[in-house]
Amino acid sequence: MLEIKRFSKSYGNNTKKAVDNLNLTINRGEIFGFVGHNGAGKTTTIKAIVGINEIDEGDILIDNISIKDNAIECKRKMSYIPDNPDIYTSLTGIGYLNFIADIYDVSVKVREELIDNYAKIFKIHNYLGDLISTYSRGMKQKLVIIGALIHQPKILVLDEPFVGLDPMSTHNLKNIMKDLCKEGTSIFFSSHVLEVVEKLCDRVGIIKKGELIACGEMKELKGDKDLESIFLELNE
């Protein structure tokens, strides 16, 4: 479903690579946790997957389609939730969601149904008529999440998705992620909250200084220990 092949990326004239020769495969219906310390290369990898950053070396395939060759087709299958919900403050909440639905060509019936459903789950349905500039950070985050879900993506890429969310919304998002997986959606997400990663993910990858230092099934990787201990051992 999502295949990262020998992906490398460096910034500017820097000879040191931010991500070096990364190989990963995320299967259909799988939740993959991507962890690493600050500056390890998580966001660089995510930005390359979703088409924000260009790929220096290697390739990224979505459903066997190269993002380098056919970015638009790949993006149609994906959704991205960034760590900072910077969105158009001049639009209303509903205006933003309708904008996203228009871009992904979601039918009116489906968009109305999904927006209503998710807006009620995240308890922002009453605020959809207000300008986004009046929203709190958490509300913007919820709106970005709804925007990412309304076109029913095959792959969901999330960068620190729980930052700024209240406990109820965090709980709801986790449930949504599990439900999407059951329906066959692949989820790739980065987080510093290792307890969440441990409970939610089928597989996990640990990145350090741009290199994948561990990757595998959650149970196999951590054995009898918890993910935090493994992470600290590997990063010593």
Next chain:
Amino acid sequence: MKMLWLLLKTNIINSLKINKILKTSKMKLVMYSLVVIGLSVSFFTSIFLSAIDVVVLFYQYNLINLMLVVFFVMASFITFFFTIYNAKGSLFNANDNNMLLSMPIKSSVILASRLISLIIFNLLTILIFMVPVIIAYITKVNVNFNDYLFIFTIFILLPIIPTILASLFGYLVAYIASKSNNKSMIELLMSFLFIIVFVYISNSSNQILTYVIKNLNSLENIIKWSFYPIYLVYKAFMEYDYLSLVLYIVINVSLFLIFITILSKSFKRIIAKLHESKTKSNYQMKHLKASSIKKTLLIKEIKRYFSSPIYLLNTSFGVLMLIVFALSSIFFAKEQLLEFLDLSANSITSFQIVLLGVAFITFMSSTTSSSISLEGKNFWLLKTLPITPKQIISAKVWLNLLVVLPLTFLAIIIFKFTLLLTITEVLIIMLVAFLFTICAAQFGLLINLKFPKMDASSDTAVVKRSISSVISLCVPLVLIIILINIYTQLSNNINFNIFLLIIMVSVFIIIIIEKILLNTWGVKRIRKID
């Protein structure tokens, strides 16, 4: 004092991006320095040469001592005008306000550091045109120690009062707007009103100067009662009056301290008030409408455009003035209009003047020169959506056309009746408007793609201070001046219609080149910017 210095230093390093400049490669640094030096020298030279003419003119009227006073007043006016747009953002809307307010720093120190930074930047701005003027003055007039002392002291203090007044005005506009549900529209209306008054006063400057020269005897009294600090500058400079100079210094310093003392008391409240937002939270799910990608991207651009008063005002001002002028032309006869434009004695026709005005305005009204930068931190969204860079480019160019062309065409139609233009002339002017608008829109976008400013602290920083907006304002201006000069030189040898045809064909070729560049280099740039 130590804290004030620390904040001031950090603010200046941050605003001028000094650390970034120092980390630029030597080659790039040398290249940029050469460009900046080249531009500065040519700018300085042109102002210096014009200033020499002004010096001669003041000599003729035996008013040479008054010359610098007049320029000081002009500099104050310019400072006031430019600060109105910056004050709110610089003083009360800075990104780091919350962080600084949470630290053990007095509000007065934070406010003082912001105000001093603003004054320094204003000083640097007026330095650009005042230094050549002062040099021109010094070269033509015997200057003694007293003159140097007075010039230097007045010049250093000059931006303080206009900066304070503009800050108060800027705050007042923002405060009134914050009371309304439609902040942008209120800010826009008030700014537009202010500009109309400003333009009116500027246009009346000839009459004011004539009045001043005729009533020189009562000049002292007029200045004294209209604006006392200027009277002190006048008195100090004209009569070497040390007392006036000292009084001028005292007034400036006192106003600065009063401003800081009073506003620092409500600094936190002002910031909170300006950030206050109301939600209705009563939305009921309605039937949604689907649109094509092209339409939805354009609607997004339009909403962004109308949400930013500074963006809207800066890019639509010319077109709005064109409409104002066209509408006011309804109330005048053709001869009166030509007289007003000071063209009745020239051989220039009303067709030519409308054509020139329309070309000038459409060429200078570029919304695209800021449109990539204004995406700022939201750019990730466009890059992750399944849309092509060409669709992004197209929406931004279309916005430019929508902002400029309908109103321009309307103005041309009004001029057709008030200035009695023929149908052919109207069609030619419309074609010129169309070509120049596309050319300016594509040029603005290319420049913005070359010099994007994605991390700007505010819309003002993008629209007013970014490299791309400055370039896309200067290049058309210089080009039009060059074209006018070429035509003036060749007017005896070339027919106007042929000259116009050559320009239109050239612009058409430039449009095609721009289009090719946007579809190749522009697409790559959009992929690269993050």
